[in-house]
Amino acid sequence: MALVVMDLEFNSGMYSKASLEEVLQIGAVRVERLGGPIVGAFNAFIKPRVQKRLSPGARVLPELADSLESGVPFEEAYQAFLEFCAEETVFAEWGRDDFKILGRNAVHFGLTPLLPERYIDVQSAFMRTVGAENSPQLTLAAEYCGIPDSFVFHNALNDAMYTALVGGFAAREVLPEYTYALLPEDVRPVVKPDKPRKNQTRLGPFASAELALNNMGCRRAMCLACRKPGRIHEWYTADGQYYYGEYICPVHGSVLRRLRLAEGQDGRFWTYNDSPAICRDNLARLEAARAGETFVCRRKSPRARRRSRKRRGKKKS
Ligand SMILES: [Zn+2]
Structure with a gap:
């Protein structure tokens, strides 16, 4: 043969x-x-x-x-x-x-x-x-x-x-x-994802939607007034495509984050992230998303959790 x-x-x-x-x-x-x-x-x-x-x-x-x-x-x-x-x-x-x-x-x-x-x-x-x-x-x-x-x-x-x-x-x-x-x-042909629009950042590819929604880059938020950085802890979605999150600056209040989840032909995910203005329309979208599904972000990656557990363990001994 x-x-x-x-x-x-x-x-x-x-x-x-x-x-x-x-x-x-x-x-x-x-x-x-x-x-x-x-x-x-x-x-x-x-x-x-x-x-x-x-x-x-x-x-x-x-x-x-x-x-x-x-x-x-x-x-x-x-x-x-x-x-x-x-x-x-x-x-x-x-x-x-x-x-x-x-x-x-x-x-x-x-x-x-x-x-x-x-x-x-x-x-x-x-x-x-x-x-x-x-x-x-x-x-x-x-x-x-x-x-x-x-x-x-x-x-x-x-x-x-x-x-x-x-x-x-x-x-x-x-x-x-x-x-x-x-x-x-x-x-199957590998198709590059769409280019992000102005004021959007594109992140990915992610092997799953969960990894995308938990990703620290996707969850990053910043107060537009004082630039204080924060993080999204929960995503809300009404359609499984647009996810809304809210970060509250202790001084200036609400910051909206929006993430669009796009699945590529190869089954991997890309995200398009921006901070939509706080206006009536966007607040209505946030409310509609809140009424839909909630995705609670992981607090830490399992590896980071293991690491901190190990450190704590070492201190004890
Ligand atoms: Zn602020």
């Missing part, structure tokens, strides 16, 4: 509006088994056309010029890669990002994502074998395995080959502990 070891070079979308991690090169080797004979190789440099700016990581790719000067669009390279994979059902990669990123690119360009039912994360296998706690770079793992660095790293084809070789050392047995399936939700 052969398998396909795949690696990507890409331009991280972090520094531009579109959040796609745009693939610049697909490299792969077909091996009889990890560490076994290489029976096929695939390489495609891809012309980028989504991102306008190069991320710092992409800028230092040794063969970036081959991508920038490539005439091959993603669609064509991806189709050729699928043909190379043919009937293979087992895949491997270094880490757990590249098949996701490849799938997200496919979805972005309106193509069917490749969703391996079984792929081996060689990095996890390596960490397990050597007892490492931090995720090592492929270069380090290859060096550890005594593999000569005769081929330049951060070329997708070379990295796929190095991954296959390190896999021979680390994943001689294919164990469920480092074998995964790629699911449709893994390749």
